[in-house]
Amino acid sequence: MRQALAENLLAICPIIEKGPTNEHILPIFLALLRDESSDVRLNLFKRLEDLNKVIGLENLQQSIVPALKDLSEDKNWRIKLSVVEQYPALAKQLGEAFFTEKLLAICLGWLYDTVYSIRMAAIQNLKELTQLFGSQWAEKNILRKMIELKQETNYLHRLTTLFGMAELAQVITSDAIKKNFIPILQQMSKDKIPNIRMNVAKTIISIREKHMRS
Numbered sequence: 001m002r003q004a005l006a007e008n009l010l011a012i013c014p015i016i017e018k019g020p021t022n023e024h025i026l027p028i029f030l031a032l033l034r035d036e037s038s039d040v041r042l043n044l045f046k047r048l049e050d051l052n053k054v055i056g057l058e059n060l061q062q063s064i065v066p067a068l069k070d071l072s073e074d075k076n077w078r079i080k081l082s083v084v085e086q087y088p089a090l091a092k093q094l095g096e097a098f099f100t101e102k103l104l105a106i107c108l109g110w111l112y113d114t115v116y117s118i119r120m121a122a123i124q125n126l127k128e129l130t131q132l133f134g135s136q137w138a139e140k141n142i143l144r145k146m147i148e149l150k151q152e153t154n155y156l157h158r159l160t161t162l163f164g165m166a167e168l169a170q171v172i173t174s175d176a177i178k179k180n181f182i183p184i185l186q187q188m189s190k191d192k193i194p195n196i197r198m199n200v201a202k203t204i205i206s207i208r209e210k211h212m213r214s
Contacts, residue, residue, distance in 0.1 A: 001042050006040045010025070010047040013054040021051070026205060036153050040080045061094065066100050068103065069106065080113075080115075081117055084110060084125055087088075088132060090103070091133075096137065108122075108145045111149060119160050126164065127167045127170065130171045135171070138172055139180065143176070147165075149164075165181050166203045169207045185203060188200050189201075
């Protein structure tokens with residue numbers, strides 16, 4: 001019952017407009033944000049855009065962030081995956097400055113997740129955020145942290161660096177690729193793990209194809 005309510009509650013905001021939304025919907029929304037069920041809270045965020053259209057999120061950010069952080073650390077990896085997938089849309093609604101300050105660290109933390117699907121979703125997430133905020137934003141805020149994974153002893157995390165470079169090369173500038181990626185690929189081409197070296201080659205091919213198309 002509460003899951004269904006959370007899933008559909010915000011959809012009526014554009015219909016009833018600002019006054020009734022503030023009076024009737026907002027108190028229920030804030031109560032559901034504290035619900036013990038992860039699914040209930042997640043369903044709210046799936047329709048958050050409808051609330052944003054009517055009253056904006058500026059005054060709700062301090063309520064939204066704690067709920068997002070709790071969901072981002074949920075023990076159920078499927079819940080966590082669903083949250084990852086919501087972040088680009090949330091970033092668009094919350095704005096670059098607020099998102100970068102309050103929520104970006106969570107996105108970067110997902111690169112270290114033990115679940116492969118979460119790591120890959122995190123990379124796609126960062127790609128979409130770069131498309132939203134731009135190549136300079138990515139250089140300033142995410143590339144260094146992603147590249148740090150090359151130092152991890154777990155080769156799966158080093159692979160994440162390569163997968164991330166292959167994806168982000170599609171949306172950052174050629175200068176950023178040359179400055180940030182080429183030296184790292186040269187280093188990683190000497191990795192002791194054959195699978196790493198093979199994926200270095202795949203990443204280089206992917207980057208070359210991007211250059212050839214541009």
